[in-house]
């Protein structure tokens with residue numbers, strides 16, 4: 375049972391995410407204004423050349439596209455009371471914006487998009503009235519990432535990434551459970567589901583599909599896509615306008631991405647698709663109430679770019695193993711980019727060989743191993759691209 379303090383912290387955290395989405399426009403415009411200011415700092419004849427090649431007019435276009443992005447992002451957080459109680463939100467709002475929690479309105483944040491960017495672009499500027507809550511730069515980065523996550527999961531442009539990762543996972547599931555008639559009885563869990571496209575595809579095929587996700591930066595947009603979208607390609611977003619680095623041309627930077635490429639509401643009648651919000655380790659921990667205990671309840675667990683979010687990988691593996699029914703299958707795809715490495719949190723970083731040995735010790739038999747080359751929320755028109763050589767396997771539960 376959640377304590378009152380924990381509940382309050384959760385509501386405050388949620389509200390911070392809502393504010394981050396709402397402040398996107400001001401932050402992004404401010405970053406673009408920095409470019410304009412710098413334009414006036416260089417010799418006028420250099421500026422004239424930049425105008426001639428179209429650099430200056432690009433800034434105006436970027437402003438326009440920021441406004442377009444903001445229209446979409448604001449819709450994601452238009453009704454926070456769907457998720458949290460109105461009174462609790464009011465208390466949290468007071469805490470964030472109340473006089474005792476005033477923030478300086480002169481702060482630093484980094485609008486560089488890439489961790490390996492050589493030039494830090496920290497600068498100070500103000501967006502809000504003194505005393506108003508200001509989203510952190512890391513939260514603003516998460517908002518910008520959400521735009522890219524829409525590309526991965528819900529646009530035609532994201533298809534190559536989805537085909538690289540989700541398709542082999544789905545194929546592995548279908549190989550294990552080929553009998554179409556029994557699919558509604560097969561329970562499939564997708565922890566760390568992001569924007570839920572993999573889970574949606576599995577529900578579309580007729581399985582019972584449940585996504586689990588703990589980040590409000592993912593839960594708010596996935597709720598919107600799954601429940602509020604009315605038509606194909608309803609929205610156009612501009613995810614690549616926030617950094618001008620590694621760009622080949624203006625058109626690539628300014629290009630719009632339409633979503634969704636499928637209508638989320640087009641699941642066949644009787645489909646069984648759900649999302650459970652919260653921490654994977656908490657939700658699927660053993661429970662004394664048999665009604666709540668998930669031990670042995672799942673036929674398949676599909677983890678895509680997820681297991682490296684573990685602080686303690688051993689507990690992730692034990693949890694996946696325990697919640698699977700005997701003979702159940704765990705399908706994994708990911709690169710072991712340990713999320714908590716070099717943080718203040720506990721972080722046990724193990725190699726691929728060690729993950730597989732641990733899984734075997736815990737009671738899995740690993741098969742169908744392969745390596746999948748793929749980007750993750752990549753921009754295929756950028757001069758910078760990361761390719762992960764993600765490990766893929768199917769593992770079957772045997773008693774450990």
Ligand SMILES: C[S@@+](CC[C@H](N)C(=O)[O-])C[C@H]1O[C@@H](n2cnc3c(N)ncnc32)[C@H](O)[C@@H]1O
Pocket residue numbers: 526565566567568569586587588589592652653654655678679680683
């Ligand atoms: C790298 S993303 C992968 C998202 C998605 N599977 C995909 O392939 O696009 C990892 C996701 O796991 C979520 N996550 C991390 N730790 C989690 C936890 N303990 N419980 C639930 N979700 C978690 C993150 O919020 C994030 O959305």
